[in-house]
Amino acid sequence: MKEAKRRIRNILLIIVACLICTTVILIVLTYPNYHDTMTDAQERLLTESNILETEYGDIEYAVKGEGTPVLLLHGAGGGYDSGLWVGKVFFGNDYKFISVSRYGYLRSSIPDNASIELQAAAYKVLLDDLSIDKVIVVGASAGGPSATQFANDYPDRCSALILVSAVSMGPAPGDKDPFYVGIIHTIQQSDYAYWLVTRFFQPTILNLMGIPTQVYETFNPEQKELAQEMLDTMNPMSQRYKGTLNDEKMIEFYTIPTSNLRAPTLIIHAKDDALVSYKHAENAHNKINQSQLVLYDTGGHGMLSQMDGTRMIVKEFLNESTYNSTTYVV
Structure with missing residues (x-):
């Protein structure tokens, strides 16, 4: 009996030793690349954005391009850089992108009384500071x-509203299971863990972020490159975690305000979005009078596989002189 226990203990010790050695080797082989990536990311983040102090908190923003002004509002885990990525994918050129880091993301602060209403008010102050009268707003x-x-809240400042895979209410049927959200949160808190996963397990992290593996497998080389670019843009991830937590608090009991919403609205979503259920899109469409709803059967969260069609839909929507309340299933 004692001999059997001794053997089991020795086997366990060997397994632990192997795991430790593997971990050490992994760190030795990958850490220099990780360190260079983080250094480059920090330099990029500090040199490409500005900070505006407002009564609603400090707001970080970047302005890029020339043309029709577009206010870009990123998703969870993002920042002003993620907003610019959204603009690049779904708009292309001929636009002036104003991309902000929302409350708690990167260098934007979280005021004590943070709310969605105050966040919107901060956008208005930013536009005033930039002398921009009207914008297309993208969420x-x-x-x-x-x-x-x-x-x-500011209908005279919004020429059109575009919602892409967007949240429109509190938790809804079909949203990501809390267990998997917890895994995402764990990864978010470690820059090294996030970097490793995005480098070596891209389909896995994309699946956690709402892009099903079967959708990823249909990506062409350009779409795979853009997917990796999206993941890389979110380095360093730990500087975005406070914003993610703040989002959850502010959104928990959120309902769409429509008392003064008169901007023509385009709502685009995929039915197989595994992070934000398409029920959010249907909810927004039902509540916003002048809205068009475009539902893709496939595409996952962000709809990279549908980016060419989406860019065309956005262009046509913005070129229309009148807008009708319609639904399209693609």
Whole structure:
């Protein structure tokens, strides 16, 4: 009996030793690349954005391009850089992108009384400071609530509202299971863990972020490159975690305000979005009078596989002189 226990203990010790050695080797082989990536990311983040102090908290923003002004509001885990990525994918050129880091993301502060209403008010102050009268407002994922709030609270400043895979209410049937959300939160708190997962397990992390593996497998080389670019843009991830937690608090009991919302609205979502259920899109469409709802059967969260069609839909929507309340299933 004692001999058997001794053997089991020795086997366990060997397993533990192997795991430790493997971990050490992994760190030795990958840490220099990780360190260079973080250094480059920090330099990029500090040199490409500005900070505006407002009564609603400090707001970080970047302005890029020339043309029609577009206010870009990123999703959870993002920042102003993620907003610019959304603009690049779904708009292309000929636009002036104003992309902000929402409350708690990167260098934007979280005021004590943070709310979706105050976040929208901060956008208005930013536009005043930039001498921009009207904008197209784009809300992606968790950026949807403050985008819709801005369109409702400042209708004279919003020429059109576009919601991409956007949240429109509190937790809904079909949203990501809390267990998997917890895994995402764990990864978010470690820059090294996030970097490793995005480097070596891209389909896995994309699946956690709402892009099903079967959708990823249909990506062409350009779409796979853009997916990796999206993941890389979110380095360093730990500087975005406070914003993610704050989003959850502000969105928990959120309902769409429509009392003053008169901007033509385009709502785009995929039925197989595994992070933000398409029920959010249907809810927004039902509550916003002048809205068009485009539902893809596939595409996952962010709809990278549908980016060409989406870009065309956005262009046509913005070129229309009148807008009708319609639904399209693609």
